[in-house]
Amino acid sequence: MNLRLIALMLVAVIAAGGAVFGANSWLATQRAELEAAKKNQVQVKPDHSRIIVAKRAMPAGTLIKKNLLRWQSWPDASLSDAYLIDGKAKLEDLEGTVVRLGISPGEPITDARVVRPGERGFLAAVLRPGFRAITVGVNTTSGIAGFIFPGDSIDLILSHSVGREGENGRVRRASETVLADVRVLAIDQSTNDQVEKANPAKNVTLEVTPKQAEIVSLIADIGRLSLSLRSLQQDEGTIAGTDADTGAD
Numbered sequence: 001m002n003l004r005l006i007a008l009m010l011v012a013v014i015a016a017g018g019a020v021f022g023a024n025s026w027l028a029t030q031r032a033e034l035e036a037a038k039k040n041q042v043q044v045k046p047d048h049s050r051i052i053v054a055k056r057a058m059p060a061g062t063l064i065k066k067n068l069l070r071w072q073s074w075p076d077a078s079l080s081d082a083y084l085i086d087g088k089a090k091l092e093d094l095e096g097t098v099v100r101l102g103i104s105p106g107e108p109i110t111d112a113r114v115v116r117p118g119e120r121g122f123l124a125a126v127l128r129p130g131f132r133a134i135t136v137g138v139n140t141t142s143g144i145a146g147f148i149f150p151g152d153s154i155d156l157i158l159s160h161s162v163g164r165e166g167e168n169g170r171v172r173r174a175s176e177t178v179l180a181d182v183r184v185l186a187i188d189q190s191t192n193d194q195v196e197k198a199n200p201a202k203n204v205t206l207e208v209t210p211k212q213a214e215i216v217s218l219i220a221d222i223g224r225l226s227l228s229l230r231s232l233q234q235d236e237g238t239i240a241g242t243d244a245d246t247g248a249d
Contacts, residue, residue: 048073050086052094054103061128062099063151064114066091072106082110098125123205126185132213133185135205136225144229146201152184153230156206156216160223178219181230183207 053072058064069091074083084093097114100121115125123133136156140146148154156179162172186205204227208216219225 047076049076049079050074051079052084052089052091052109054105054107054109056105058099058103060099060102061125063126064094064097064099066095069094069109072108074108080108080110082112083108084110098122100125123185127207130209131207132210133205134208134213134216135203136216136220138201138204138225138227144227148184148187148201148204148227148229150184150186153181154184154206155180155228155230156182157226157228158219158223159226160219177228178215179206179208179212182212 050071051074052069055068055070058068062068071086071091079085094109094114097116099113100115101113103109103113115122127133155177157175158178159173159175162174183206184204185207187201188203206216
């Protein structure tokens with residue numbers, strides 16, 4: 001037999017073997033992925049339904065997001081009318097709600113355990129224990145052109161006139177940070193922290209301690225309040241107040 005023909009046949013056999021090996025490897029990978037997907041799926045028996053439960057512990061005041069929830073198979077005989085059942089409810093329906101009463105991992109979610117935006121008691125549920133909500137007025141400039149969103153941390157800056165100095169009557173102005181690392185609860189009437197577009201606000205609601213609430217109420221009549229957005233990084237350090245003299249009368 002011609003040596004060239006034998007060589008071509010060997011090459012063909014090797015190529016065919018490689019193709020078979022590659023196909024088997026691909027099929028094995030697909031089967032493994034399929035098996036893994038089946039394990040992650042909630043198996044629903046004929047006499048069971050799927051309901052929404054907590055994926056982890058959610059204390060009172062927790063702002064619910066989709067990743068905190070999951071579907072759970074539940075016996076139909078033990079279903080309550082209050083449970084959120086697949087086909088009648090979606091995980092997305094609970095996004096943006098706040099836990100009214102603490103929920104344990106695996107516990108069914110009910111409307112009675114959460115409060116929705118716009119409902120009575122929503123803002124009170126968002127507040128951490130021992131804190132208060134207070135609103136300050138802002139404009140496009142003092143509100144950072146609408147680039148502050150619920151959940152952000154800010155510093156509150158007061159700019160005011162200290163008094164007149166000398167015979168020329170020059171006004172001495174001061175600017176200082178009066179509150180640092182304060183959490184923003186709402187922009188105008190919205191607590192949605194998933195907004196992607198900046199929207200200049202007229203009012204910003206802040207979460208403060210009772211003493212800080214007294215401070216804000218006092219300084220609101222002293223001068224102009226501005227917001228300073230803090231970085232997401234921790235421990236920025238203390239920001240010192242600065243004084244500035246002007247020649248204004």
